Amino acid sequence: MFNLFSGNKNKQQSEELSSMQQELAAIEQRWYTFLSKLEEKYDEVLTAFEAEAPSIYEQDEDYAKRTYHRFKSGMDGQLTAIRKKMQDTAEVQIRNTYRKYDTASYNSPYEWRNRCLDAEHQWEERTNAKRDAAFAKVEQAVSEDLEVQYANILATYEQIKNKFTCTQCGCKLTIDRLYFISTYITCPACNTQNTFEPGTQIRTLEWLARPLAEHRTKHLYEQYQQHVYNGRHDDRVAYRQGKEAESMYYEKYLRAMFDEMNNIIPDKREQNELFYQRMLADHKR
Amino acid sequence: MENEETPKLSFAERMKQKAMQQKNYGHELEKPEQAAGVAARDCPNCGAPRAQQDGLTKCAYCGFEFIQTTLSDGMYIRKEDNSRQ
Amino acid sequence: MFKKLLKDLLGNDEEKKEPQPSANAANNATAHNQHEAEEEEEEEEEEYEDNGYGDDDGNAYDPQTHHGLHYTQAQFDAEVDRRVNEWKADEEDPDDADIRNAKINFGNSLYREWNRNVSESQYMKFNQQYGSTALGYAVFGSTKHDAANPLLEPIHGITLQDYAAASSKMASGVGANQIAKALGVEQPVWEEASTLWISRMQQDNTFTVTNLFGTYFGESAQHPKLGGLAAAQSESGKANLEKLATDRYFYEELCGARQAAYEYGLDGAQWIMENYGIALGDFQNVAVKYMTERNAEWNSNEIMHFQNYQEQKQKEYAAKFAAEQGGNVADDVEF
Known part of the structure; x- marks a missing residue:
């Protein structure tokens, strides 16, 4: 078989090898568990976002929906934080470990590394897809509200279009179109230039038009x-x-x-x- | 993250509170909801009203400048709205 | 800031598609370097790697086109055309985009050939200018105001300078009524001009109007009619703004903080207002100043240095905001 001397050397090598393999196997197992726990947290954030976002949007009275945007941005920030935690851990636990053992000329654990990094890659792909889907779903839900906002603008316009009279002669002024900025309206009787203010709600038409058109x-x-x-x-x-x-x-x-x-x-x-x-x-x- | 002492609020609920409690940037400047309305500006110099045929930029009676620039063809306001004199 | 501006003006999907002039130029530079590395003598390659991105390479360059002064632009263009035509003869039916890219690549490599010991920063300036011109984009910081350009015609007598300075002032808390008054117009005139200036930017696929808007936005303090308008500002806010404009590290820190704030559900602009008393418009003015300087100097090492600093600060503020909200969702997940 083999002589004593080289046998010792082999034994030492194989002991080293097996301790390395044990360490790698343990890290790999912990890595998969870690990834799946992080993904659970990721899913929790997405589920909560989907549940809360539409009602926050609807209740947000700000024309630019800034409360909703802060909420969205904060929830998205958590997704980013989870992803960063995953990436930082991959660096320390997987890449650094690989570098440590890669210096030994024998049996570089590159297959181990590839498996672990594949799992990282798949985690990224999967969570990204989930994020896109959830955000698209919420976007769809909140953009239904654009039609409501538009209908409200039209209703307000109907209410006001015959409501005003000339400040000079009192004759009826017709607001003949959906002016969305202030402008001059001429009195049909005395020709006086009246300044028309469309009001906060109708003004939002200018910013609503494109998102609504995109939605449609x-x-x-x-x-x-x-x-x-x-x-x-x-x-x-x-x-x-x-x-x-x-x-x-x-x-x-x-x-x-x-x-x-x-x-x-x-x-x-x-x-x-x-x-x-x-x-x-x-x-x- | 789970804090035993605080009442049971989920992360999302706390984020929602945080989003709702903040002031918007520029909130001091924002006017409260403004209603639609109509006003007219008489000449601050001689009190004459402004009629369409006299243009928007100058008072037809005393020459007061309502608007110091030259109007171009825009959306509602047109070149013809410049006062002649 | 310009990304944000474009996004505001053009909407979301647009932003993704818009080429970023500087990123574009950087890509061209990389492609060029890879291609050229094979052909250039080793000695030469070393020479430009070693030049430390210094600005002064001892040569004279045209400040507008960035061409060397020992040849004319006509000679340069003729040589590029010759090479493009030679290449075209071998290519099977290239389309416009192919030809344009070839022109950019040949132009960039010819520039190195004709300006042998060009510094990296000088090369980057040329690269940006040349690539953007070939693509038909104006370059921020070196866009010229051509009065004959119909897109730059005043609207109701309100110039782009007026509109940009007004936008800057309004972002710092000056009211629209004050703006209209200072410009000598009534509110409806101001509002119509304002709407139409945004339309002008939307119509302009050379980015000339948008770039000039940015430049004039940054110069709002010098505007003859609007320069003096200011919203009320606290003493500490004034001091912080002064620091922001002179201390690049402080500026980068607040950029990082603002970014981190958004990720933690805070309105970054409001956060800066509350903590440092600096208004958004003033902050953007300072951003334009640094951006203009950056484009004029193009020192890659310095750009990288400040970028790293900002990232570091963003991390620190993220940790602070996380602590304030009682941690992050996944804090209890341990490896």
């Missing part, structure tokens, strides 16, 4: 997203066809979105059309 054309945006071409550049024919299809769906979405904007805020049609041209040109570039 979300299906087209998703359709476009499905046709974003990520193929390789070197197959020219396929690349061009892919890009052409992508552009077609983008244009379809963009046109519909701007049509909605023009419906919602018709007085900005001229500006919106120029904005549309620019976005289309950007996409082509």
